[in-house]
Every structure is written in C-alpha cells, then in structure tokens.
Amino acid sequence: MGWRTIILQQIVNGLILGSFYSLVALGYSMVYGIIKLLNFAHGDVYMFGAFIGYVILGLVSGILGNGWAGVLVAMVCSMSIVGVFGVVIQRLAYRPLYSASRLCILISAVGVSLILSNSVMVATNGDYIGVKTAFTNAGIDLLGIHVTFVQMLMVSFTAALMVVLSSFISRSMVGKAMRAIALDHDTCRLMGINVYKIIAVTFFVGSALAAAAGMMAGIYYGQIHYFMGFLIGLKAFTAAVIGGIGSIPGAMIGGLILGMLEAAGTQFPHVGSAYKDVFSFAILILILIFKPTGLFGKSEIERM
C-alpha cells in the first residue's frame, strides 16, 4: 500500500520537475542546434521570467486578482517581454561574436549570465521573494494520492506549449528555416534566408519558454530568488544532453526522463534530497561518457 502511493507521488513530482526541465532544455537545444552555442545564460533567463512574471502579477492583481486571470495575463506578458529580452541579449552580446573564436562567445555568455543574475540580486538585495497567488491546494484524490489542480494545469500547459512548438517547427516557414539553418548555415544564406532574423526568432521562442517555466516555478514553489537559474540551468542542460542536444523532441523527452529520475532518486536511502543535485550531475557525466549524442542527437562528423 505504502509503496504504491510513494511511486505515484514520485511520478507526479517527476512530471512537474520534468515540465520545468523540458521547457528550459528546449531553449538550450534550439539555440545549440542553430548556432552551436550552449547559451550559458539560459538558466538566468528562466529566473528572469520568474521575476518579470512576479512583477506583472503584482501590477495586475489589483484589477484581475491573483487567481487564474491575473496569472494568465502575467504569464503571457512575461513570456513576451522575456522573449524580446532574449533577442536583445543575442543582438548585443552574441551576434557580434559569431565569426570570432568559440571561446569569445562562451565568455560573453558567462558575462551575460553574471549581468542577469546580479542585476536581479541588486534589485532584490539577495532576498527570497514570496510569490502569492489565489491558488490553493484544491485538487482531486486519485489512487491514494492528492493531485492538485495547479499541478494538472501546469503539466497540461507545458504539454500545450510543446504541441504548439512542434507544429510551429514542422509547419511554419520560420520553423522550416530553423531546421534548415541547423543543417547548413551557408547554403541557407545563399538561398536568401535571413539567417539573423531566424536566429532572433529562435532566441525569442527559447527565452519565452524558459520564462514560462520560471513563472510556473515561482507560483508552484511560492518563492523566487536571484540564484534560482543556476541549478536549473545545469539540470536543463543535462536534460537536453539526455535527449540529444540540438533535437527538439529530445529536449522534451529528456526533460521528462530527468524529472522522473530525479524524483525516483530522492527515494534512494543514501541520495535523499541533499544529494539529488549530485545524482543529476552523475547522470550527466555518465551520459557524456557513454552516449554523448543522447537519445535523438546526431553524431557529428566534421567535414575536413
């Protein structure tokens, strides 16, 4: 009896964690696929989304309250604002460096990460900020565990975002261009595709998704902090690697897998919650050693 509830509870936990990881991992994979850069600052974009969402929620809650309506408006606003923000970052800190050495753009990404996290730190004085919403623990009791409406909504929202993203990538012109550029930059330029614009769109989408995850995390855990992007950045990277970096379905599935693994890992006697980060990191190292291309990634053979 006890085992079943524990497993079910961990599945729910895993789904929630997996949602966050997938959304952030998508941004990593998409940007890597298109410009072969692991956007170091992506975790901080997630954090930024949480904070922008919090601010907007505060602004609209006077009119709409902080229930579904307020949260929805704040979510949409946060996603758009942070999406644009991602494009601006890319324009200022990455685009001038596309033809420079790889190390330059990586160092710039570290700089952007520092700027994002520390500007929030200065603004909040390093405090943990509580996020108050009208959401309750109301939910349904299913098979011995309690699943809240909030949890169900978060998972469905994530799923919906992914469906939208998938159809965007496979059907729209921009989506097709993204896939083409991931395969061959120079030919795309010759074909008249405005590579810079598509890269900007990629950053917009990736950042918006991360912002969605950040805001959901803020609401779910009830508090936000300027350093929350750091760890999630590492974990989402792990998720992206599990699924195969550069692959969009890979990022989605990788996030889910990592979420489940982590939830399961908390139940191991020696791991517990203190070491769950070490556990995730160990997974990362193992994957990189044994199957660096992940589940869906392409093995790169460089043409000489």
Place this chain on the structure above:
Amino acid sequence: MSEEPSKLLLAESRLSSTLADRLTGYWRKAAESPTQKYLVGLLVVLVATLPLYSNNYVIEVGSNILFYIVLCLGLNITIGYCGLFNLGNAAFFAFGAYTTGILCTMGVNFWLTIPVAILVSILVACIIGIPCLNLRNDYLAIVTLGFGEITRLLARNLTITGGPSGLVGIPRPSLFGYKLRTVTDFYFAFLILVIIGVVVSYRIHDSKFGRALECIREDEDAAEAMGIETLKHKLLSFILGSIFAGVGGCFFAVKMASVSPESFMFTQSTNVLMAIVLGGLGKIPGVLIGATLLVLFPEIFRGIGSWRMLSFGVVLVLLMVFRPQGLWPDKYK
C-alpha cells in the same frame, strides 16, 4: 571611440584595438628596449620590499593580489594557452585547501601536505578530465561548472570537511623553527609562489609543449595532424592548472587558518576567469595586471558592494565584443 551602431557589427574589433594599442604602444616599445629591464627591475624591487614601507592593510591587499595571481596563472595555462574552458577552477582550489586543512588538523606537517595536495590535484584533474576533455568547449564549460558546484555541495555536507562551517583552527606552519604568522610572512610565501609560477609559465610558453597547447587551442584537428597527441596535452594543461590552484589552496588554508565551503562558490571561478580575460588570455603580463585589477577594484570602489559581480559581467561582455585580446597588447601584429 564613437559608438555608431555599425561598429557594433564588427566581429573583428580592429578599430578599437588599434586605438587602444596606440595608448599601450608605449608599453610595447618599452618591451624591446633596455628601459624595460629597468622598469621591470624597479617593479620587482618595489614588490619585494613592499612590507618595509607599507602598513598591514596594504600588505594584506598585496598578499591577496599575489594569491590571485597564482590561481590566475594556473587557469591561464588551461584556458589561455590551451583554450579549454574550465569553469570549475574553484573545485581544484577547494581540494588543495581541504587536503591541507584536514591533514594539518590531524597533526601532519604543513610542508608534507603540499605534495599530497599536488597528488590530489592531479587525481581530481584526471577524474574530471579524462571523460570530459574530448567534449566540445561548450560542454566542458558546463560540466566543469557542475563539478565545481558538486565539490562545494560535498564540502558542505560531508563531516570530514567540517560541514557548512568548514574547518577551523588549522595550525600555522613553521619553517626551520620560524612560525609563519604575520601578514608579512604570508606575503613573502605567496611572493615566492608567484615567482615560481611566473617562471614555470614562461618556460612552458617558450617550449615545444607550450606551443603544442596553443596549436590545440587554435585548431585541434590540425594539431593532431601535426603529430600532437591532443588528449594527453589537454589533460596535462588541465593538470597544471589544477596543481597551481591546489597549491594556492594549501597556502590559503593556513593563512586563513580555516576553510569553509563558501570560499569556493562559482563566483570564485568567475573571478579568476574575469581577471585573465581582462588582462589578456595567454599573456603573462596580462595575467598579472588582471589579477591586480581584480583585487584592487573593490578596494578602490569601496561602495560598489553588490554591484561588483554585475560590473564584472558587463566588463566581460564589453571586452569580448570590443577588445577580446584583453588589456595587454598582442606581441606580433
């Protein structure tokens, strides 16, 4: 320099570098003349005799600068020479410091802990390096970053490392009966480390081994085609960086007489990175300048407090876009 938007599109920051180089051209000219020898000699004398004419506060700052120079020289070999983006340097530093801390509190002579710490550094560098050095630089950055964090978490949670409060009461070392206690004592200890570090760095740079590292940085496949065993060299550069950081950690532990996990946060790694990028990756005078500025900056701008890391981030991005070679000019044009 004018900030027309079109300049922002220049991937090669030639314009800004020529301007800055005209300013630093004086330095470059001095490098070729006997005046340089006198200037450098004067600088060395000033640095060596600092404790004679300064108060304890200045000596402490100087000691800090020298300590950071040691860390920066090490990371310079890994990132500056070999181009490997190691963001977890704080972990190597931690291993060195904790090794000395743990062994000294158990009664082992400090000077014996140094070779042990070196062995630990080599071991740790191999453990993280062998699986990961074949990865692309982007991956290596995040993996080393994760490794740094994991090290800190382990330090915080294990009992042998003293948990969150760390180790305290580490006994001070003695050298031939003289106990190293004062700020001045440690100033000279670090000065000796710096001298050794600078000599080793120069020797590595002007040798077949150092050139091989730079070839790997420039074009790994071409380097392999020229007969350079890339994995071995990458691992060696990693190990060298680890040893520098580890030994620096040993002395840090006995100088502070305590070690806590909070000294090894990610900010520690980014500080060292910023210093060598600011001064100029791969250039030893650049490393010296970068480390000096890193320590002096918060001393001069006292009120900066929490804005410090923010400004570091801004500096990094601006440097990469406008002057990627750092402050110290490149030797050849």
Place this chain on the structure above:
Amino acid sequence: MALLEVKDLTMRFGGVTAVNQLSFAVESDSITSLIGPNGAGKTSAFNCLTGFYRPSAGDILFKGRSLMGIAPHLITKRGIARTFQNVRLFKKMTVLENVMSGMHCRVASGVLGAILRPPGQRRDERKIRDTAMDCLAFMGIQDKRDRVAKNLPYGIQRRVELARALASQPQLLLLDEPAAGLNHDEKNQLIDLIDQIRRAYGITVFLIEHNMELVMRISEKIVVLDYGKKIAEGNPEEIKTNPAVIEAYLGKEED
C-alpha cells in the same frame, strides 16, 4: 613493395558510401594524383589515410604496416604529413611557430623538460628552430617568420602550410587541392616546388587536385574516382583518353 598500399578501402556515413572498395598503390619517390568529380570521395579517402576517419572496411598499409585504428598523431609520426583543402594554419601564431609545430613528433621532450630545461631539451629546441628555418628557407618565406599567420596573403599561407608539413620530415606528403585559389604564376611555381620537394627530400607526393593542367603536367600516375569507386588508374596519357574518365567528368555523349 609500394610505400602506400590501399586495399578495398570502404568508408560509409550512415546511408552514404563515400569510398567504395578503393584499391591502389603509391610507389616510393613518385608523384601520384587522385582525381575525380566533386563529391567523388577524394577527401574522404585522404581522411582515412591520415586517421581522421575510421574506415568501415579495408586496409591501408604504409611501409608494410597497417594504419587501421592508429591515431592521427601517430600516423604523422610514422611519416605521413598532409595539407588541408582550406588552409588550416594556427591563425594567431607566427609563421615560425606554425612551422615549428611540424617538428613536434620528431623531438621527445615534454612538459617536465619544458619546466626544468635540462640540456637535452635546449638542444631539442634549437633543433626544432633550425629545421623550421630550413623549411621556411626552402619555401622562400623566411623573411615572414615573425608575421602572424592570419594576416598573410593566401598564397603565402599555402606556402607556410607546406613548410609546416615538410617540417615533420615525412616520407609521404598528402596535398589536398594545393592549387586551389592560386593564380597562373603561382600554379607554375607550385609545380616546380613539388618537383623540388621530391628531388631535395626524397618525399613521395600524393595529391588531390581539380586543376587538370597541373595534374597532367606533374603526375606520374593518376587514380580516378567517381562515386567512391576507382574507375581508372594509369599515367596521364592513358587517363586523358580513357572513356570512363571522360564520361564521369562530362557525362555520357549523346549518340
């Protein structure tokens, strides 16, 4: 025994067979060319020879020993050097430093030697420097030795790359499209240069090239690839009139 023997070399990438059961031999002290239309698999074959690709099947024998599974840097040590299709110099290093890198595998000192500087290491450094200067002098560019590689004109960069390959004291020199991007005079100089290399150093030269004039003038033997398979092999006269070769390049003649 031929210096280089390629036996049934096959290289598959996923569904594409880039090199298909290729067999040929390169004799010592000769100049041999590998030609074929674009995408015929020439550079893939080169990459197999130098150890950058692991062939799917077949064998490569150099001086009688198999090269299969040997790491690229060891292959260079055994005596094969190469240049690249798109010049791959070490951009931020000087010309001299670039050429000195060629001597890396010929000299034993390592990291400890670098730090401790025993007399043997200092001798090695002098030897590296002298050999590099010799190669630069041979290529006629010793006055450029302190210039940074990325700032040099294309023709000079090509020479530096050749000097670098020579510095590794190879017995077999692989040239990947050495004439690409050169003007008419530079091409003539290249022909003389290749001949001089063979005479002065006794190095066997094996090159990939698209420029037919160059190939015909300089080669003693030509191997022709199309879609990864060898379709002809012989001296320039034979190849020029070989119908399979003409068809591969120009397409079938309408009757």
